[in-house]
Amino acid sequence: xxxxxxxxxxxxxxxxxxxxxxxxxxxxxxxxxxxxxxxxxxxxxxxxxxxxxxxxxxxxxxxxxxxxxxxxxxxxxxxxxxxxxxxxxxxxxxxxxxxxxxxxxxxxxxxxxxxxxxxxxxxxxxxxxxxxxxxxxxxxxxxxxxxxxxxxxxxxxxxxxxxxxxxxxxxxxxxxxxxxxxxxxxxxxxxxxxxxxxxxxxxxxxxxxxxxxxxxxxxxxxxxxxxxxxxxxxxxxxxxxxxxxxxxxxxxxxxxxxxxxxxxxxxxxxxxxxxxxxxxxxxxxxxxxxxxxxxxxxxxxxxxxxxxxxxxxxxxxxxxxxxxxxxxxxxxxxxxxxxxxxxxxxxxxxxxxxxxxxxxxxxxxxxxxxxxxxxxxxxxxxxxxxxxxxxxxxxxxxxxxxxxxxxxxxxxxxxxxxxxxxxxxxxxxxxxxxxxxxxxxxxxxxxxxxxxxxxxxxxxxxxxxxxxxxxxxxxxxxxxxxxxxxxxxxxxxxxxxxxxxxxxxxxxxxxxxxxxxxxxxxxxxxxxxx
Numbered sequence: 221x222x223x224x225x226x227x228x229x230x231x232x233x234x235x236x237x238x239x240x241x242x243x244x245x246x247x248x249x250x251x252x253x254x255x256x257x258x259x260x261x262x263x264x265x266x267x268x269x270x271x272x273x274x275x276x277x278x279x280x281x282x283x284x285x286x287x288x289x290x291x292x293x294x295x296x297x298x299x300x301x302x303x304x305x306x307x308x309x310x311x312x313x314x315x316x317x318x319x320x321x322x323x324x325x326x327x328x329x330x331x332x333x334x335x336x337x338x339x340x341x342x343x344x345x346x347x348x349x350x351x352x353x354x355x356x357x358x359x360x361x362x363x364x365x366x367x368x369x370x371x372x373x374x375x376x377x378x379x380x381x382x383x384x385x386x387x388x389x390x391x392x393x394x395x396x397x398x399x400x401x402x403x404x405x406x407x408x409x410x411x412x413x414x415x416x417x418x419x420x421x422x423x424x425x426x427x428x429x430x431x432x433x434x435x436x437x438x439x440x441x442x443x444x445x446x447x448x449x450x451x452x453x454x455x456x457x458x459x460x461x462x463x464x465x466x467x468x469x470x471x472x473x474x475x476x477x478x479x480x481x482x483x484x485x486x487x488x489x490x491x492x493x494x495x496x497x498x499x500x501x502x503x504x505x506x507x508x509x510x511x512x513x514x515x516x517x518x519x520x521x522x523x524x525x526x527x528x529x530x531x532x533x534x535x536x537x538x539x540x541x542x543x544x545x546x547x548x549x550x551x552x553x554x555x556x557x558x559x560x561x562x563x564x565x566x567x568x569x570x571x572x573x574x575x576x577x578x579x580x581x582x583x584x585x586x587x588x589x590x591x592x593x594x595x596x597x598x599x600x601x602x603x604x605x606x607x608x609x610x611x612x613x614x615x616x617x618x619x620x621x622x623x624x625x626x627x628x629x630x631x632x633x634x635x636x637x638x639x640x641x642x643x644x645x646x647x648x649x650x651x652x653x654x655x656x657x658x659x660x661x662x663x664x665x666x667x668x669x670x671x672x673x674x675x676x677x678x679x680x681x682x683x684x685x686x687x688x689x690x691x692x693x694x695x696x697x698x699x700x701x702x703x704x705x706x707x708x709x710x711x712x713x714x715x716x717x718x719x720x721x722x723x724x725x726x727x728x729x730x731x732x733x734x735x736x737x738x739x740x741x742x743x744x745x746x747x748x749x750x
Contacts, residue, residue: 222594225587229596232584235577236604242570243607245563249457250614256460266304269418305337306414308473309393313343313383315376317401318350320518324401325357329366333410339367339392343383345376378487380469385485393476400470402518404432412513413473423478423505424467424497426455428624430514439526439741440519442644445619452622453614455509463560464553465507469493471515478505489543490668491536498544498561502551512623523741530651531658537568538662568662571655578649578731579705581724582712588721601723615641642730650734653705654698699742706736 310328314321321342328340340361344354351372358370373386384398395414399405406412413425428451434444451468458465467474469492479485482500489495497507520526548561584591619625619640620633628636661668709732716725 222590225584225590225594228580228583228587229591231576232580235573235580236601236607238573239570239577240604240607242563242567243610245560246454246614247610248560249461250453250610250617251457252460253453253457253617256456266415269304269306269415305334306395306417307393308333308338308395308397308410308414309391310338310340310397310399311343311384311387311391312340312399312401313345313380313387314350314354314401315345315380316348316350317346318348318353320401321350321354322357323404324399325354325361325368327404327407328399329361329364329368330407331405331410332407335365335367338410340369341387341391342368342370343387344370344372345379345383378485381485381487381489381492384492385487388476388479388484391476395473396476396479397473398470399515400517403471404516405471406513406515409513409515410473413510416508416510417473417475419508421504421506422508423475423481423500424465424472424507426465426467426472426507426509427513427515428452428455428509428511429468429471430516430624432516432518433521434519436519436521438643439523440521441640442647443519443526445615445640445644446648448622448624449614449618452511452618452624456511458560458564459507459509461556461560462554463557464498464501464548464564465509466564467493467497467507471517475505478503481505489536489539490532490662491540494537494565495540495544498540498548498565502547502553522745523738524745527651527654527738527742530655534568534571534655534658535662535668537565538659539665541565541569542663542665568655568659571652572659574649575652575656578652578709578727581727582708582715585712585715585719585721585724585728588719588723612641615644643733646730646734647737648734649731650702650736650738653701653735654738657698695743695746699739702735702742703739706732706739709735 310331312321312324312328317324325340325342331338342354342358344351346354351370354370358368361368369390371387371390373383376382378385388396395417397410397413409427413427416422416425429447431440431444431447433440435441455465457463478500479496481503482496482505485492485496501507520529545562545565548558548565551558553561616637620630620637625633709728712728713725713732716722716728
């Protein structure tokens with residue numbers, strides 16, 4: 221039995237070490253985030269844009285301002301002469317987005333940008349009545365003088381990446397703005413993003429995601445808690461540290477030359493945005509993140525849609541890591557940047573080690589007696605508290621102190637954080653089985669379709685889901701496994717008191733709660749699809 225006890229301890233300890241190292245690297249991003257006081261607020265101007273023919277050493281912008289004092293920052297824009305605005309293509313890749321695409325088209329049409337300096341391309345792969353709705357919207361806005369087209373491919377190949385790839389030959393813009401169907405960009409979006417391309421090394425300008433329906437349910441609140449970390453501490457921390465960043469697939473603008481330098485959109489991973497981000501940065505471009513420019517979007521409101529989104533992100537992350545890590549380590553970027561890029565690309569793998577840590581902690585509980593006889597002290601695990609403290613600090617900063625929380629009072633923010641953070645830990649651990657399967661599929665090279673995340677124009681807590689369209693109503697083995705794991709960790713909580721060893725009791729209670737909640741809401745929301 222001693223051999224079994226040592227094996228269980230080894231797996232648990234290796235998992236904890238991996239999780240702790242990852243958390244400490246994240247804490248390093250928090251350090252860089254704190255080092256700069258609103259680093260993205262530096263003034264920029266249309267006047268700084270250089271004409272394409274004026275710079276042959278690096279890709280440059282089409283159009284140039286003439287007044288050196290026509291400046292603005294991310295929160296206030298000053299107009300430039302219409303003739304000097306760079307031409308922009310706005311691409312809206314969609315697939316069966318009947319409930320939200322009209323809202324997006326209306327928002328883009330409100331851009332405070334000359335009509336003759338941007339075009340709207342709706343890359344429509346839809347197979348339902350969305351096609352007719354888009355056609356009607358296109359006709360409406362063409363009559364109002366907008367340059368807008370509905371582009372339908374003969375063959376829907378490559379999913380979103382394929383649509384973006386196939387849309388490039390007809391795009392006229394020197395810059396390409398991209399929005400998913402559930403976003404509602406601000407009218408000043410182009411005014412606040414385009415001038416940052418005055419730096420010829422900037423290949424992408426990415427804005428922060430905001431959440432239209434954050435307060436709709438506990439599920440949306442916890443999603444917002446997690447996303448706020450990426451769109452504050454992680455993105456700004458990587459930018460300030462000089463590390464590789466990520467275009468997030470939407471709510472950003474690409475320099476066309478950066479897309480081409482990176483090899484264009486490629487559909488061989490489910491996270492084409494992360495893939496091209498890495499390739500374009502290795503080609504010499506950089507990504508500029510604007511923390512103070514928000515782009516509102518709708519969060520998934522039911523558990524199975526949320527899980528399908530997680531599956532795509534986790535599996536795609538593993539696919540991209542497998543594809544791009546060799547290129548990262550062969551590149552000439554600094555060692556520290558390579559380490560952070562590796563942690564970034566392996567981010568989805570953290571769920572594999574969370575899963576192993578949870579599962580192996582239960583037999584470890586029952587084998588503790590043998591380990592103690594072998595000379596092991598349970599105080600050994602205290603050194604891993606550094607990882608937990610790092611996570612607390614990161615999430616506190618992102619959700620209490622950052623601009624993502626600027627509309628709430630400090631007291632209300634702190635109380636909300638104290639309530640939601642333990643639930644977030646439980647939810648994250650409860651997703652570890654589901655996300656582990658996705659990650660392993662990604663590394664194995666198992667191909668699967670790009671499963672869209674259905675959105676229903678749910679904006680406030682008063683809105684109700686009135687249609688089952690686009691929902692998947694199938695119970696799968698992973699959901700059943702989540703229910704079994706919830707019982708498994710309930711048994712572990714009982715075992716802690718039976719053995720009078722409460723070392724893992726809080727950990728196991730959170731796991732039982734997390735897996736139980738995921739199972740409960742997954743089954744409950746199946747009824748929405750019937």
